[in-house]
Amino acid sequence: MAQPLTIRQKKLKKELDQIFELLDMNYQDIITYDAVWRIAKLGVIKSQIVRSTVIMDYTLIDELLSSAICHYFFGRKKSFPYLRKTKKFQNFNYHILENLYLLQKFELMKNVWKVKNKNTISRISDIIPRVNSLRNWLAHSFFPENRKHNKPEYRWKDIFTIEWLKLFLEDIEFVHSFLLEML
Secondary structure, X not given: OOOOOOHHHHHHXXXXXXXXXHOOOOHHHHHHOOHHHHHHHHHXXXXXXXXXXXXXXXXXXXXXXXXXXXXXXXXXXXXXXXXOOOHHHHHHHHHOHHHOOHHHHHHHXXXXXXXXXXXXXXXXXXXXXXXXXXXXXXXXXXXXXXXXXXXXXXXXXXXXXXXXHHHHHHHHHHHHHHHHHHO
């Protein structure tokens, strides 16, 4: 039997309900929308969820790579909260790290890591550029599906399908696990 929600959980759920309502994304109440707009509204909600998933996972990969770069240049003895207070780290972060793109960060770390399993680094080297391209399609085009070139696909799957989401999440889990292990 499921345990009842705690007070904090109830508060967070209420906030989520309010956020979905404010963003006009309450798909569970789609019946309340004008019938003419239901398909369009559901499509917009689906698009927003796909976009946020890709962008959040892209951002986490970028953050993990940034952490790996910081460990490489600053070592592991001092914590990030401590380092963030130092001028040297601030300069490194503001003038170097923030100016590197995801693929540049990955190339740097790929040359530094000592990975015994070449298949692993090969798979990671395939996934990260795909995630980067997908993020760019979604972040820079309101209707990526209407672009002449580079349709929004991932591993030859339409990114607005369940089949795509399963593949994407499997790849993301592989990358996140690898990066966390390398930290």
